[in-house]
Amino acid sequence: MPDSFFMDKQTTPPVCNYEDSDYQTSFWDKGGREYEDRTEAIALKRLLPKSGRLLLELGAGAGRNTPRYLGFERIILLDYSRTQLEQAQGRLGKSDKYIYVAADAYRLPFVDGLFDAVTMIRTLHHMAAAQKALSQVRNVLQPGGAFILEFANKLNLKAILRYLLGRQKWSPFTLEPVEFVKLNFDFHPKAVRNWLRELGFEIERTLTLSHFRVGFLKRIVPTSILVFLDSLFQWTGSLWQLSPSVFVKAMVTGRDGQPPIPANTLSFFKCPACGHSPLIDGENYLECSKCNKKWEIRGGIYDFREPLK
Ligand SMILES: [Zn+2]
Numbered sequence: 157m158p159d160s161f162f163m164d165k166q167t168t169p170p171v172c173n174y175e176d177s178d179y180q181t182s183f184w185d186k187g188g189r190e191y192e193d194r195t196e197a198i199a200l201k202r203l204l205p206k207s208g209r210l211l212l213e214l215g216a217g218a219g220r221n222t223p224r225y226l227g228f229e230r231i232i233l234l235d236y237s238r239t240q241l242e243q244a245q246g247r248l249g250k251s252d253k254y255i256y257v258a259a260d261a262y263r264l265p266f267v268d269g270l271f272d273a274v275t276m277i278r279t280l281h282h283m284a285a286a287q288k289a290l291s292q293v294r295n296v297l298q299p300g301g302a303f304i305l306e307f308a309n310k311l312n313l314k315a316i317l318r319y320l321l322g323r324q325k326w327s328p329f330t331l332e333p334v335e336f337v338k339l340n341f342d343f344h345p346k347a348v349r350n351w352l353r354e355l356g357f358e359i360e361r362t363l364t365l366s367h368f369r370v371g372f373l374k375r376i377v378p379t380s381i382l383v384f385l386d387s388l389f390q391w392t393g394s395l396w397q398l399s400p401s402v403f404v405k406a407m408v409t410g411r412d413g414q415p416p417i418p419a420n421t422l423s424f425f426k427c428p429a430c431g432h433s434p435l436i437d438g439e440n441y442l443e444c445s446k447c448n449k450k451w452e453i454r455g456g457i458y459d460f461r462e463p464l465k
Contacts, residue, residue: 169283169284169288170284170339171260172236174217174236174239175239175240177239180218180240180243190379191379191382192401193220195366195390196221196365197221198386199306199363199365200275200403201224202361202390203304203363203403204225205272205302208228208302209229209272209417210273210417211228211231211272211273211275212232212275213225213231213234213274213275214234214274214293215235215276215279216233216240216241216244217235217243218240219243219248223248228273230253232254232271232424233256233257234257234258235258236258236261238258241256241257241258242455245457250456255424256457256458257457257458259458260428260461261283262288263292263428264292264293265425265428266425267423267425267426269295269296269298269299270424272301272302273301273304274293275303276293277305277306278308280305280306280341281307281308283341284335286348290351290355294355294357299408299410301407301408303405304404304405305352307343307404308343309364309399309401310326310328310334310342310343311344311398312328312400315328329344331347332347345397345402348402357406357407358407359404359406360406361405362397362402362403363390363393363402364399364402364403365401365402366386366400368385369400369401390403422434422437422442425460427446427449428451429449430446430449432444432445432446439453440452440453441453442458449463449464450464451463451464
């Protein structure tokens with residue numbers, strides 16, 4: 157976890173903000189995470205719909221996974237950190253295909269039923285109010301829409317062993333999330349399944365990942381071999397989940413009458429403060445005609461975190 161983490165006090169629940177963090181470089185590019193990155197690529201390939209029109213990447217960061225959403229016509233990258241989105245822009249470029257949005261996952265600035273797919277990877281991990289964030293995802297998905305969710309699993313083998321040996325106080329067997337570091341949460345797979353079902357999702361598939369996230373194995377066994385073994389073990393996710401990372405594919409029930417995706421990007425958005433749509437295009441900002449708040453557009457990034465003064 158980068159040193160530059162801090163809790164944003166302006167929002168409730170607290171947001172884990174990666175602003176000015178070198179997360180992409182220190183954790184992914186130089187952090188010996190090739191194994192984790194490649195196992196995620198395999199899981200995404202297995203779970204993502206082959207094609208689609210509009211995908212929301214919630215917690216996109218610097219866009220590490222974005223090029224993997226091949227079959228989608230357009231992608232909205234959402235992150236709370238503007239600097240992470242700037243890194244993503246640098247990597248993916250400014251084109252019509254990618255829309256960059258800085259916003260709070262608890263107050264999504266999108267009209268209901270907009271997306272045919274949402275991904276949320278390594279993001280729920282930072283959610284103090286996980287159910288609240290998941291209900292926002294449910295609202296913006298269409299009937300028949302797919303939700304690919306990754307969460308950190310508290311019921312993992314290492315935590316179970318540590319608990320049984322008396323080296324860890326919290327129980328991996330109970331359903332409540334555990335906050336092991338400030339704003340870093342691990343979840344019980346059953347609790348996540350329960351939340352998704354309560355929101356009207358049907359769980360279509362579960363994959364377990366990073367079975368071999370063990371320091372000495374990563375040092376002595378070639379990454380390709382670990383990735384291959386993990387790709388086999390991922391399927392055991394439908395039977396039990398004892399790995400540190402779990403991917404779930406959940407579908408919104410219903411297929412009929414899929415609403416068309418608006419041609420105009422402006423009509424994607426609603427006011428995150430009062431929920432009103434459509435917003436008015438003021439060139440460098442979007443304005444809400446109901447509560448008069450203005451939301452900045454700067455450097456190709458829509459900013460819905462705090463209204464303009
Ligand atoms: Zn408003």
